[in-house]
Amino acid sequence: MQLSTHTTPSGFLLPSIHSAPPFFTQQPNPATQAIVAEQWSKLILSYARFRNMFTLRVEDAEIPGGEWDEVLRNERINRRLLPAHLASLIADMVSKNLASYDPPNQTRSVLLWWRQPDEWAEVLYQWADSTGQMNTILTFYEILDPPVPSALSGIPITVLRRAVSILTKSQRAQIISVSDGEGVRFLSRNGK
Amino acid sequence: MGGNQSVPKVTAQDRAILDLKLQRDKVKQYQKKIQAVLDREYEIAKRQLAEGHKDRAVSTLRKRKYQESILHKTDAQLENLETLVSTIEFSLIQVSVMHGLKQGNEVLKQIHKELNIENVEKLLEETAEAREYQREIDEMLANTLTVEDEEAVQAELAALQGEQLGAGQKKTPVVFPPVPKTEPVASKPVVMEPRAEDQAASPERERVPVAA
Numbered sequence: 085m086q087l088s089t090h091t092t093p094s095g096f097l098l099p100s101i102h103s104a105p106p107f108f109t110q111q112p113n114p115a116t117q118a119i120v121a122e123q124w125s126k127l128i129l130s131y132a133r134f135r136n137m138f139t140l141r142v143e144d145a146e147i148p149g150g151e152w153d154e155v156l157r158n159e160r161i162n163r164r165l166l167p168a169h170l171a172s173l174i175a176d177m178v179s180k181n182l183a184s185y186d187p188p189n190q191t192r193s194v195l196l197w198w199r200q201p202d203e204w205a206e207v208l209y210q211w212a213d214s215t216g217q218m219n220t221i222l223t224f225y226e227i228l229d230p231p232v233p234s235a236l237s238g239i240p241i242t243v244l245r246r247a248v249s250i251l252t253k254s255q256r257a258q259i260i261s262v263s264d265g266e267g268v269r270f271l272s273r274n275g276k
Numbered sequence: 277m278g279g280n281q282s283v284p285k286v287t288a289q290d291r292a293i294l295d296l297k298l299q300r301d302k303v304k305q306y307q308k309k310i311q312a313v314l315d316r317e318y319e320i321a322k323r324q325l326a327e328g329h330k331d332r333a334v335s336t337l338r339k340r341k342y343q344e345s346i347l348h349k350t351d352a353q354l355e356n357l358e359t360l361v362s363t364i365e366f367s368l369i370q371v372s373v374m375h376g377l378k379q380g381n382e383v384l385k386q387i388h389k390e391l392n393i394e395n396v397e398k399l400l401e402e403t404a405e406a407r408e409y410q411r412e413i414d415e416m417l418a419n420t421l422t423v424e425d426e427e428a429v430q431a432e433l434a435a436l437q438g439e440q441l442g443a444g445q446k447k448t449p450v451v452f453p454p455v456p457k458t459e460p461v462a463s464k465p466v467v468m469e470p471r472a473e474d475q476a477a478s479p480e481r482e483r484v485p486v487a488a
Contacts, residue, residue: 255283
Protein backbone atom coordinates (compact mmCIF):
# COMPACT_ATOMS: atom_id res chain seq x y z
CA MET A 85 0.00 0.00 0.00
CA GLN A 86 1.48 3.29 -1.06
CA LEU A 87 1.05 6.13 1.44
CA SER A 88 1.63 9.61 0.21
CA THR A 89 1.76 13.06 1.72
CA HIS A 90 -1.16 15.34 1.06
CA THR A 91 -1.40 19.11 0.90
CA THR A 92 -4.55 20.51 2.49
CA PRO A 93 -6.50 23.41 0.95
CA SER A 94 -4.89 25.72 3.52
CA GLY A 95 -1.42 24.69 2.32
CA PHE A 96 -0.43 22.41 5.17
CA LEU A 97 1.53 19.33 4.16
CA LEU A 98 0.12 16.26 5.90
CA PRO A 99 2.62 13.45 6.51
CA SER A 100 2.10 10.11 4.77
CA ILE A 101 1.10 8.44 8.05
CA HIS A 102 -2.04 10.56 7.98
CA SER A 103 -3.24 8.38 5.09
CA ALA A 104 -2.85 5.18 7.09
CA PRO A 105 -6.21 3.99 8.48
CA PRO A 106 -4.75 2.45 11.68
CA PHE A 107 -3.34 5.84 12.60
CA PHE A 108 -6.87 6.99 13.48
CA THR A 109 -7.64 4.06 15.72
CA GLN A 110 -6.60 3.70 19.31
CA GLN A 111 -4.09 0.85 19.37
CA PRO A 112 -4.47 -1.85 22.02
CA ASN A 113 -0.73 -2.45 22.23
CA PRO A 114 0.79 0.22 24.55
CA ALA A 115 4.07 0.38 22.58
CA THR A 116 2.24 0.93 19.31
CA GLN A 117 -0.11 3.42 20.92
CA ALA A 118 2.89 5.38 22.27
CA ILE A 119 4.25 5.77 18.73
CA VAL A 120 0.82 6.78 17.42
CA ALA A 121 0.49 9.33 20.23
CA GLU A 122 3.91 10.76 19.49
CA GLN A 123 3.10 11.12 15.79
CA TRP A 124 -0.23 12.72 16.60
CA SER A 125 1.23 15.25 19.01
CA LYS A 126 3.88 16.17 16.46
CA LEU A 127 1.20 16.60 13.81
CA ILE A 128 -1.12 18.59 16.07
CA LEU A 129 1.63 20.96 17.21
CA SER A 130 2.95 21.60 13.72
CA TYR A 131 -0.55 22.23 12.41
CA ALA A 132 -1.28 24.59 15.29
CA ARG A 133 1.95 26.44 14.55
CA PHE A 134 1.06 26.58 10.86
CA ARG A 135 -2.39 28.02 11.50
CA ASN A 136 -1.28 30.06 14.54
CA MET A 137 -3.84 28.32 16.73
CA PHE A 138 -3.55 27.77 20.43
CA THR A 139 -6.49 25.77 21.67
CA LEU A 140 -7.62 22.26 20.97
CA ARG A 141 -10.86 20.93 22.36
CA VAL A 142 -12.09 17.38 22.53
CA GLU A 143 -15.22 18.55 20.75
CA ASP A 144 -13.09 19.59 17.76
CA ALA A 145 -13.18 15.91 16.78
CA GLU A 146 -16.96 16.09 16.59
CA ILE A 147 -17.47 19.28 14.62
CA PRO A 148 -17.35 18.71 10.89
CA GLY A 149 -16.02 21.77 9.11
CA GLY A 150 -14.21 23.07 12.18
CA GLU A 151 -10.76 24.57 12.09
CA TRP A 152 -9.17 21.25 13.06
CA ASP A 153 -11.03 19.35 10.41
CA GLU A 154 -8.11 19.01 8.03
CA VAL A 155 -6.08 17.10 10.57
CA LEU A 156 -8.59 15.22 12.67
CA ARG A 157 -10.39 13.86 9.65
CA ASN A 158 -9.26 12.17 6.48
CA GLU A 159 -12.08 11.95 3.99
CA ARG A 160 -9.87 10.24 1.40
CA ILE A 161 -9.63 7.10 3.51
CA ASN A 162 -12.91 7.74 5.29
CA ARG A 163 -11.41 7.97 8.77
CA ARG A 164 -11.72 10.42 11.62
CA LEU A 165 -10.28 10.72 15.07
CA LEU A 166 -12.85 9.75 17.69
CA PRO A 167 -13.33 12.13 20.63
CA ALA A 168 -12.26 9.45 23.12
CA HIS A 169 -9.03 8.88 21.25
CA LEU A 170 -8.43 12.64 21.00
CA ALA A 171 -9.03 12.97 24.75
CA SER A 172 -6.40 10.33 25.46
CA LEU A 173 -3.97 11.99 23.03
CA ILE A 174 -4.59 15.30 24.79
CA ALA A 175 -3.90 13.70 28.16
CA ASP A 176 -0.67 12.30 26.75
CA MET A 177 0.40 15.74 25.49
CA VAL A 178 -0.39 17.33 28.83
CA SER A 179 1.76 14.73 30.59
CA LYS A 180 4.63 15.60 28.21
CA ASN A 181 4.22 19.35 28.83
CA LEU A 182 3.31 19.95 25.21
CA ALA A 183 -0.08 21.21 26.25
CA SER A 184 -1.85 22.32 29.39
CA TYR A 185 -5.48 22.32 30.37
CA ASP A 186 -6.86 25.76 29.92
CA PRO A 187 -8.88 26.75 31.83
CA PRO A 188 -7.45 24.44 34.50
CA ASN A 189 -9.46 21.75 36.34
CA GLN A 190 -11.11 20.31 33.25
CA THR A 191 -9.94 17.97 30.53
CA ARG A 192 -11.93 19.09 27.52
CA SER A 193 -9.80 21.94 26.27
CA VAL A 194 -6.07 22.50 26.15
CA LEU A 195 -3.62 25.24 25.33
CA LEU A 196 -1.03 23.96 22.89
CA TRP A 197 2.58 24.83 23.59
CA TRP A 198 4.01 24.63 20.10
CA ARG A 199 6.52 27.02 21.53
CA GLN A 200 7.58 26.23 25.07
CA PRO A 201 6.92 29.01 27.62
CA ASP A 202 10.59 29.96 27.80
CA GLU A 203 10.71 30.13 24.01
CA TRP A 204 7.74 32.48 24.11
CA ALA A 205 9.56 34.52 26.72
CA GLU A 206 12.51 34.80 24.36
CA VAL A 207 10.25 35.81 21.45
CA LEU A 208 8.56 38.40 23.64
CA TYR A 209 11.82 39.85 24.86
CA GLN A 210 13.23 39.98 21.33
CA TRP A 211 10.13 41.76 20.13
CA ALA A 212 10.34 44.37 22.89
CA ASP A 213 14.00 44.86 22.15
CA SER A 214 13.68 45.13 18.38
CA THR A 215 10.77 47.54 18.56
CA GLY A 216 12.61 49.78 21.01
CA GLN A 217 10.18 49.26 23.87
CA MET A 218 12.68 48.60 26.61
CA ASN A 219 11.91 50.50 29.78
CA THR A 220 8.52 51.46 28.40
CA ILE A 221 5.44 50.48 30.28
CA LEU A 222 3.24 48.31 28.11
CA THR A 223 -0.21 46.98 28.74
CA PHE A 224 -0.97 43.35 27.97
CA TYR A 225 -3.57 44.43 25.46
CA GLU A 226 -0.96 46.50 23.67
CA ILE A 227 1.28 43.44 23.32
CA LEU A 228 -1.50 41.13 22.17
CA ASP A 229 -2.89 43.58 19.67
CA PRO A 230 -0.07 45.90 18.60
CA PRO A 231 -0.59 48.48 15.86
CA VAL A 232 2.14 46.73 13.88
CA PRO A 233 1.40 42.98 13.71
CA SER A 234 4.07 40.90 15.38
CA ALA A 235 4.78 37.27 16.18
CA LEU A 236 2.81 37.88 19.35
CA SER A 237 -0.36 39.19 17.73
CA GLY A 238 -3.30 37.22 18.98
CA ILE A 239 -1.56 34.93 21.42
CA PRO A 240 -3.72 33.94 24.41
CA ILE A 241 -3.20 36.03 27.49
CA THR A 242 -2.30 32.87 29.44
CA VAL A 243 0.70 32.35 27.17
CA LEU A 244 1.70 35.97 27.56
CA ARG A 245 1.43 35.80 31.33
CA ARG A 246 3.62 32.70 31.48
CA ALA A 247 6.21 34.32 29.24
CA VAL A 248 6.23 37.51 31.29
CA SER A 249 6.54 35.62 34.55
CA ILE A 250 9.56 33.75 33.15
CA LEU A 251 11.12 37.06 32.21
CA THR A 252 10.48 38.52 35.65
CA LYS A 253 12.38 35.62 37.19
CA SER A 254 15.48 36.52 35.23
CA GLN A 255 14.80 40.20 35.96
CA ARG A 256 14.24 41.07 32.36
CA ALA A 257 10.71 42.27 32.98
CA GLN A 258 8.71 43.78 35.75
CA ILE A 259 5.00 43.58 36.34
CA ILE A 260 3.28 46.75 37.40
CA SER A 261 -0.23 46.50 38.65
CA VAL A 262 -2.73 49.23 39.29
CA SER A 263 -6.31 49.10 40.42
CA ASP A 264 -7.86 48.28 37.06
CA GLY A 265 -5.21 46.33 35.25
CA GLU A 266 -1.66 45.25 34.83
CA GLY A 267 1.27 46.33 32.75
CA VAL A 268 4.73 45.12 32.11
CA ARG A 269 8.04 46.86 31.72
CA PHE A 270 10.92 45.15 29.93
CA LEU A 271 14.35 45.81 31.31
CA SER A 272 17.56 45.59 29.39
CA ARG A 273 19.82 42.92 30.80
CA ASN A 274 22.76 45.19 31.49
CA GLY A 275 20.65 47.96 32.90
CA LYS A 276 21.02 49.16 36.45
CA MET B 277 10.31 41.45 43.52
CA GLY B 278 10.26 44.81 45.21
CA GLY B 279 13.28 43.85 47.26
CA ASN B 280 15.37 43.17 44.19
CA GLN B 281 17.88 45.89 43.62
CA SER B 282 18.28 45.20 39.93
CA VAL B 283 14.63 45.96 39.30
CA PRO B 284 13.75 49.64 39.30
CA LYS B 285 11.08 50.76 41.69
CA VAL B 286 7.60 51.39 40.46
CA THR B 287 6.99 55.06 40.88
CA ALA B 288 3.71 56.90 40.99
CA GLN B 289 4.62 58.21 37.57
CA ASP B 290 4.83 54.68 36.19
CA ARG B 291 1.43 53.91 37.59
CA ALA B 292 -0.02 57.03 36.05
CA ILE B 293 1.35 56.10 32.66
CA LEU B 294 0.02 52.57 32.96
CA ASP B 295 -3.38 53.89 33.99
CA LEU B 296 -3.44 56.13 30.98
CA LYS B 297 -2.51 53.28 28.67
CA LEU B 298 -5.15 51.05 30.18
CA GLN B 299 -7.72 53.76 29.55
CA ARG B 300 -6.54 53.97 25.99
CA ASP B 301 -6.90 50.20 25.57
CA LYS B 302 -10.41 50.39 26.96
CA VAL B 303 -11.38 53.03 24.46
CA LYS B 304 -9.92 50.89 21.71
CA GLN B 305 -11.89 47.88 22.84
CA TYR B 306 -15.03 49.98 23.07
CA GLN B 307 -14.50 51.12 19.52
CA LYS B 308 -14.18 47.55 18.39
CA LYS B 309 -17.45 46.71 20.06
CA ILE B 310 -19.28 49.63 18.46
CA GLN B 311 -17.84 48.76 15.09
CA ALA B 312 -19.21 45.23 15.46
CA VAL B 313 -22.62 46.62 16.37
CA LEU B 314 -22.53 48.98 13.41
CA ASP B 315 -21.82 46.17 11.00
CA ARG B 316 -24.56 44.08 12.49
CA GLU B 317 -27.11 46.86 12.32
CA TYR B 318 -26.31 47.48 8.71
CA GLU B 319 -27.11 43.85 7.98
CA ILE B 320 -30.35 44.09 9.94
CA ALA B 321 -31.44 47.20 8.09
CA LYS B 322 -30.72 45.53 4.78
CA ARG B 323 -32.77 42.50 5.72
CA GLN B 324 -35.66 44.59 6.98
CA LEU B 325 -35.71 46.52 3.74
CA ALA B 326 -35.71 43.30 1.78
CA GLU B 327 -38.63 42.07 3.86
CA GLY B 328 -40.47 45.29 3.14
CA HIS B 329 -40.34 46.90 6.60
CA LYS B 330 -39.20 50.30 5.47
CA ASP B 331 -40.00 52.08 8.78
CA ARG B 332 -38.04 49.61 10.82
CA ALA B 333 -35.11 49.86 8.43
CA VAL B 334 -35.14 53.64 8.87
CA SER B 335 -35.17 53.42 12.66
CA THR B 336 -32.36 50.89 12.61
CA LEU B 337 -30.36 53.19 10.39
CA ARG B 338 -31.06 56.05 12.81
CA LYS B 339 -29.70 53.97 15.65
CA ARG B 340 -26.75 53.13 13.54
CA LYS B 341 -26.13 56.81 12.84
CA TYR B 342 -26.17 57.49 16.55
CA GLN B 343 -23.63 54.74 17.19
CA GLU B 344 -21.49 56.16 14.45
CA SER B 345 -21.48 59.58 16.12
CA ILE B 346 -20.36 57.91 19.34
CA LEU B 347 -17.58 56.22 17.44
CA HIS B 348 -16.43 59.58 16.13
CA LYS B 349 -16.46 61.02 19.63
CA THR B 350 -14.41 58.14 20.98
CA ASP B 351 -12.00 58.63 18.10
CA ALA B 352 -11.35 62.15 19.31
CA GLN B 353 -10.92 60.92 22.88
CA LEU B 354 -8.57 58.20 21.77
CA GLU B 355 -6.52 60.75 19.92
CA ASN B 356 -6.33 62.85 23.06
CA LEU B 357 -5.17 59.92 25.14
CA GLU B 358 -2.60 58.85 22.61
CA THR B 359 -1.22 62.36 22.31
CA LEU B 360 -0.91 62.50 26.06
CA VAL B 361 0.83 59.15 26.22
CA SER B 362 3.33 60.07 23.55
CA THR B 363 3.92 63.47 25.14
CA ILE B 364 4.68 61.78 28.43
CA GLU B 365 7.02 59.31 26.79
CA PHE B 366 8.80 62.08 24.97
CA SER B 367 9.13 64.09 28.17
CA LEU B 368 10.67 61.08 29.87
CA ILE B 369 13.26 60.93 27.13
CA GLN B 370 13.92 64.63 27.55
CA VAL B 371 14.43 64.08 31.26
CA SER B 372 16.92 61.32 30.59
CA VAL B 373 18.75 63.52 28.10
CA MET B 374 18.92 66.25 30.72
CA HIS B 375 20.22 63.76 33.22
CA GLY B 376 22.88 62.62 30.79
CA LEU B 377 23.97 66.16 30.10
CA LYS B 378 24.16 66.90 33.80
CA GLN B 379 26.32 63.88 34.46
CA GLY B 380 28.60 64.69 31.57
CA ASN B 381 28.98 68.21 32.87
CA GLU B 382 29.86 66.93 36.32
CA VAL B 383 32.51 64.60 34.97
CA LEU B 384 34.01 67.39 32.92
CA LYS B 385 34.11 69.59 35.99
CA GLN B 386 35.88 66.93 37.97
CA ILE B 387 38.45 66.42 35.27
CA HIS B 388 39.07 70.15 35.14
CA LYS B 389 39.54 70.22 38.87
CA GLU B 390 42.43 67.84 38.51
CA LEU B 391 43.75 69.72 35.54
CA ASN B 392 43.90 73.28 36.89
CA ILE B 393 46.45 75.71 35.49
CA GLU B 394 48.50 76.02 38.68
CA ASN B 395 49.11 72.30 38.72
CA VAL B 396 50.15 72.32 35.11
CA GLU B 397 52.56 75.21 35.69
CA LYS B 398 53.99 73.52 38.71
CA LEU B 399 54.44 70.32 36.79
CA LEU B 400 56.20 72.08 33.94
CA GLU B 401 58.49 73.89 36.41
CA GLU B 402 59.38 70.65 38.06
CA THR B 403 60.20 69.09 34.75
CA ALA B 404 62.47 72.01 33.87
CA GLU B 405 64.21 71.74 37.24
CA ALA B 406 64.78 68.08 36.78
CA ARG B 407 66.30 68.67 33.39
CA GLU B 408 68.59 71.35 34.80
CA TYR B 409 69.67 68.99 37.53
CA GLN B 410 70.53 66.29 35.03
CA ARG B 411 72.60 68.75 33.03
CA GLU B 412 74.54 69.73 36.17
CA ILE B 413 75.27 66.13 36.93
CA ASP B 414 76.57 65.65 33.41
CA GLU B 415 78.86 68.63 33.75
CA MET B 416 80.14 67.54 37.12
CA LEU B 417 80.96 64.12 35.81
CA ALA B 418 82.74 65.59 32.84
CA ASN B 419 84.82 67.87 35.12
CA THR B 420 85.99 65.08 37.39
CA LEU B 421 87.93 63.46 34.55
CA THR B 422 91.63 64.35 34.20
CA VAL B 423 93.17 65.51 30.98
CA GLU B 424 94.70 62.09 30.32
CA ASP B 425 91.41 60.39 30.91
CA GLU B 426 89.75 62.78 28.55
CA GLU B 427 92.43 62.01 25.95
CA ALA B 428 91.94 58.31 26.45
CA VAL B 429 88.22 58.76 26.03
CA GLN B 430 88.79 60.73 22.84
CA ALA B 431 91.18 58.04 21.57
CA GLU B 432 88.66 55.39 22.30
CA LEU B 433 86.03 57.38 20.48
CA ALA B 434 88.36 57.72 17.50
CA ALA B 435 89.05 53.99 17.53
CA LEU B 436 85.35 53.30 17.66
CA GLN B 437 84.72 55.65 14.78
CA GLY B 438 87.55 54.03 12.85
CA GLU B 439 86.07 50.64 13.45
CA GLN B 440 82.71 51.83 12.25
CA LEU B 441 84.29 53.26 9.10
CA GLY B 442 86.26 50.05 8.60
CA ALA B 443 83.13 48.06 8.96
CA GLY B 444 81.46 50.28 6.36
CA GLN B 445 84.01 49.78 3.58
CA LYS B 446 86.56 47.00 3.21
CA LYS B 447 89.98 48.52 3.56
CA THR B 448 92.22 47.82 0.55
CA PRO B 449 95.92 48.30 1.19
CA VAL B 450 97.15 51.39 -0.67
CA VAL B 451 99.98 50.49 -3.00
CA PHE B 452 102.33 53.33 -3.66
CA PRO B 453 104.58 53.30 -6.72
CA PRO B 454 108.20 52.65 -5.82
CA VAL B 455 110.27 55.65 -5.09
CA PRO B 456 112.55 56.43 -8.06
CA LYS B 457 116.12 55.60 -7.24
CA THR B 458 117.69 58.00 -9.70
CA GLU B 459 117.58 61.72 -9.59
CA PRO B 460 114.93 63.28 -11.77
CA VAL B 461 116.45 64.79 -14.92
CA ALA B 462 113.48 66.71 -16.15
CA SER B 463 115.28 69.97 -15.77
CA LYS B 464 117.55 69.06 -18.71
CA PRO B 465 116.25 69.91 -22.15
CA VAL B 466 114.48 66.82 -23.42
CA VAL B 467 114.90 67.52 -27.13
CA MET B 468 118.59 67.97 -26.89
CA GLU B 469 119.55 64.60 -25.47
CA PRO B 470 116.75 62.09 -25.82
CA ARG B 471 119.14 59.21 -25.78
CA ALA B 472 120.82 60.11 -22.59
CA GLU B 473 117.45 60.36 -20.88
CA ASP B 474 116.29 57.05 -22.34
CA GLN B 475 119.21 55.31 -20.89
CA ALA B 476 118.97 56.95 -17.56
CA ALA B 477 115.21 56.73 -17.00
CA SER B 478 113.44 53.63 -15.83
CA PRO B 479 111.34 51.74 -18.38
CA GLU B 480 108.27 53.30 -16.91
CA ARG B 481 109.54 56.79 -17.39
CA GLU B 482 110.58 55.99 -20.91
CA ARG B 483 107.08 55.09 -21.99
CA VAL B 484 105.46 58.24 -20.79
CA PRO B 485 106.73 60.57 -23.52
CA VAL B 486 105.97 58.03 -26.23
CA ALA B 487 102.43 57.79 -25.11
CA ALA B 488 102.12 61.57 -25.08
